[in-house]
Amino acid sequence: MYVAVKGGEAAIANAHRLLADRRRGDRSVPALRLDQIVEQLALGVDRVMSEGSLYDRELAALAVVQARGDMIEAIFLVRAYRTTLPRFGYTNPIDTGAMQVERRVSATYKDLPGGQVLGPTFDYTHRLLDPELAAGAEVEMPAQRPAEPEAMPRVSAILAHEGLIEADGDMPLDHVPGDITREPLQFPMARDIRLQALSRGDEGFLLALGYSTQRGYARNHPFVGEIRIGEVELELDVPELPFAVPLGSIRVTECQMVNQFKGSAKAPPQFTRGYGLVFGQSERKAMAMALCDRALRASELGEDVVAAAQDEEFVISHSDNVQATGFVEHLKLPHYVDFQAELGLVRRMRAEYEARENEDKAEDKREAAE
Amino acid sequence: MTAQPTEIATYNFAYLDEQTKRMIRRAILKGIAIPGYQVPFASREMPMPYGWGTGGVQVTASIIGPDDVLKVIDQGADDTTNAVSIRAFFKKVAKVVVTTDTATATIIQTRHRIPEHPLTAGQVLVFQVPIPEPLRFLEPRETETRKMHALEEYGLMHVKLYEDIARHGRIATTYAYPVKVEGRYVMDPSPTPKFDNPKMHRSPALQLFGAGREKRIYAVPPFTDVVSLDFEDHPFEVQTFDQPCALCGAENVYLDEVILDDHGGHMFVCSDTDHCEKRRADGHHGHLAPETHLASEKTEPAE
Numbered sequence: 001m002y003v004a005v006k007g008g009e010a011a012i013a014n015a016h017r018l019l020a021d022r023r024r025g026d027r028s029v030p031a032l033r034l035d036q037i038v039e040q041l042a043l044g045v046d047r048v049m050s051e052g053s054l055y056d057r058e059l060a061a062l063a064v065v066q067a068r069g070d071m072i073e074a075i076f077l078v079r080a081y082r083t084t085l086p087r088f089g090y091t092n093p094i095d096t097g098a099m100q101v102e103r104r105v106s107a108t109y110k111d112l113p114g115g116q117v118l119g120p121t122f123d124y125t126h127r128l129l130d131p132e133l134a135a136g137a138e139v140e141m142p143a144q145r146p147a148e149p150e151a152m153p154r155v156s157a158i159l160a161h162e163g164l165i166e167a168d169g170d171m172p173l174d175h176v177p178g179d180i181t182r183e184p185l186q187f188p189m190a191r192d193i194r195l196q197a198l199s200r201g202d203e204g205f206l207l208a209l210g211y212s213t214q215r216g217y218a219r220n221h222p223f224v225g226e227i228r229i230g231e232v233e234l235e236l237d238v239p240e241l242p243f244a245v246p247l248g249s250i251r252v253t254e255c256q257m258v259n260q261f262k263g264s265a266k267a268p269p270q271f272t273r274g275y276g277l278v279f280g281q282s283e284r285k286a287m288a289m290a291l292c293d294r295a296l297r298a299s300e301l302g303e304d305v306v307a308a309a310q311d312e313e314f315v316i317s318h319s320d321n322v323q324a325t326g327f328v329e330h331l332k333l334p335h336y337v338d339f340q341a342e343l344g345l346v347r348r349m350r351a352e353y354e355a356r357e358n359e360d361k362a363e364d365k366r367e368a369a370e
Numbered sequence: 371m372t373a374q375p376t377e378i379a380t381y382n383f384a385y386l387d388e389q390t391k392r393m394i395r396r397a398i399l400k401g402i403a404i405p406g407y408q409v410p411f412a413s414r415e416m417p418m419p420y421g422w423g424t425g426g427v428q429v430t431a432s433i434i435g436p437d438d439v440l441k442v443i444d445q446g447a448d449d450t451t452n453a454v455s456i457r458a459f460f461k462k463v464a465k466v467v468v469t470t471d472t473a474t475a476t477i478i479q480t481r482h483r484i485p486e487h488p489l490t491a492g493q494v495l496v497f498q499v500p501i502p503e504p505l506r507f508l509e510p511r512e513t514e515t516r517k518m519h520a521l522e523e524y525g526l527m528h529v530k531l532y533e534d535i536a537r538h539g540r541i542a543t544t545y546a547y548p549v550k551v552e553g554r555y556v557m558d559p560s561p562t563p564k565f566d567n568p569k570m571h572r573s574p575a576l577q578l579f580g581a582g583r584e585k586r587i588y589a590v591p592p593f594t595d596v597v598s599l600d601f602e603d604h605p606f607e608v609q610t611f612d613q614p615c616a617l618c619g620a621e622n623v624y625l626d627e628v629i630l631d632d633h634g635g636h637m638f639v640c641s642d643t644d645h646c647e648k649r650r651a652d653g654h655h656g657h658l659a660p661e662t663h664l665a666s667e668k669t670e671p672a673e
Contacts, residue, residue: 009454076419083415084381184410184585187513313511323583326420327500333422333452336626337445337482337641341544341563343627344609349538 037061046280052078053200076322092235096254099230107224114152155226156256165271187313201319203285209309210291218295218307221260229253255286266302384431384464394432401589406551413585424582426498439467441475446483446641469669484566486645489575497560499581504548504558549596565608565624570596615640616658618649
């Protein structure tokens with residue numbers, strides 16, 4: 001008889017109970033601790049903080065384990081928590097020029113003030129699976145050098161002395177930076193809003209778009225002016241106090257892409273720039289972001305918009321993986337009311353089509369007989 | 371590590387903080403003032419995924435009070451998984467009375483259907499909307515479609531409907547069928563079957579539409595004209611079914627097709643489960659109704 005395919009509260013509760021069991025897995029294997037994830041899966045934690053737009057390693061680690069390692073699910077958990085937090089205020093802009101740098105490389109200058117610092121990088125590792133790591137071998141302590149007394153100016157500031165690279169750009173003095181978590185996105189958008197959206201955008205999506213610009217879809221001849229990773233101070237202006245209050249420091253990755261530009265009706269020939277900044281250590285994301293940022297400046301710089309990566313509405317509307325995954329996965333929800341409506345239409349149209357076909361066949365037969 | 375949950379977070383009544391509710395209420399009021407106009411609002415991340423009713427949940431969370439009685443349906447049914455999940459969410463965060471009874475609910479959140487039982491003044495119907503822009507599939511750019519609405523430039527939509535007739539002999543849109551609200555804005559009624567469109571016309575209930583991912587709210591105030599687009603020689607018509615509900619015998623209601631076996635056997639039953647159960651409780655039955663009497667409406671008190 002009528003077998004309901006509709007689920008109830010009990011089914012949902014049981015599904016979640018099973019999920020908790022699968023998440024824990026074999027009980028004879030020790031459960032993961034959050035500090036293990038924070039310490040040993042740090043780059044995964046960084047991605048969750050970055051795209052979850054919440055700088056908290058412990059919460060990000062909790063999200064990773066709760067999501068069974070599904071990064072987008074973890075990002076979603078962090079976002080859903082973040083949105084409930086009260087807003088105390090906005091910190092002063094961070095000064096990445098004053099960063100405690102752990103890694104800094106430039107592809108445009110062989111040497112530069114502050115030098116090239118490789119830091120903890122996968123670059124130049126041979127990607128050979130390491131059986132010793134699997135065996136839990138002890139790891140030696142890193143070599144250390146004394147802190148650089150010399151300031152490490154951002155490479156864009158060095159080039160700018162020659163006037164060959166565009167300046168940071170000006171916003172009107174009374175410009176209040178937008179906040180994509182408090183105002184609805186509207187197109188076209190100012191660059192500050194766009195950069196916020198890119199910074200929390202999906203790494204894979206931005207990577208693919210950045211890659212597409214390298215392969216000729218809105219090619220913009222990029223050079224890595226500089227990538228730097230390290231700690232920056234956060235300060236908050238409190239109305240009652242005459243000085244900015246330090247809140248602590250956060251780790252960020254900044255990428256300044258320098259792009260060749262032959263000039264247009266709007267701008268003289270010069271090096272233009274694309275900018276990437278993300279929480280934690282993620283060069284891939286920061287670089288992809290910088291490529292996309294530069295591509296999205298096409299109309300500002302008087303270039304023709306010819307490729308997907310230059311199309312602001314296309315890129316920004318689809319860069320948020322929490323939105324994207326929700327809408328793609330909602331197709332799992334029942335749609336039988338709509339499907340029924342379409343089924344009825346197709347049935348009627350099909351019946352008409354077959355009636356026409358039969359008529360035609362009968363007509364052909366008659367003609368053949370005659 | 372202890373197994374005790376830590377006190378990491380406490381939540382406001384109905385989950386959203388009061389500032390956010392105020393922002394959403396403003397958008398709702400603006401929507402009511404301009405029927406059918408899509409008001410951008412700063413949609414929040416919700417603890418359920420985008421595309422799963424976050425717009426409707428935010429609207430409901432902003433208007434619900436402790437005395438409200440909430441009904442949640444998906445595909446017309448109170449017991450589909452997502453409806454169960456959203457109802458459980460509000461039971462938990464707002465501690466309101468929930469019901470399956472259309473008549474006693476003060477707020478009905480819905481996905482894809484309007485209840486068969488006529489709504490009355492004072493009730494609010496909250497729709498979950500995936501794509502609020504009726505012109506989206508004709509013009510993917512938001513910058514363009516906003517201009518088209520501003521200039522009341524709906525020619526493209528009429529051309530699309532005309533092309534349907536030229537190609538298929540009829541307008542081949544069966545759900546999310548576009549409507550014109552109060553003679554001004556063309557509006558997407560959300561993916562309800564066009565069967566439900568006439569119920570929106572001059573409804574005594576307030577109809578609110580929330581699209582969380584697309585960050586839009588719109589509204590149809592009570593007793594507002596909602597007219598499905600059509601042509602004089604191809605007037606709008608709703609779906610009809612050849613047979614009544616197999617369980618309650620209802621006619622002129624929207625039916626779901628249920629597959630019974632792998633030999634093409636199927637039956638048609640009411641999509642509105644509350645309506646169907648009520649009719650059966652009143653003694654109506656269709657040709658496939660089981661003998662056993664089904665449990666009737668459920669109202670669960672607040673916890």
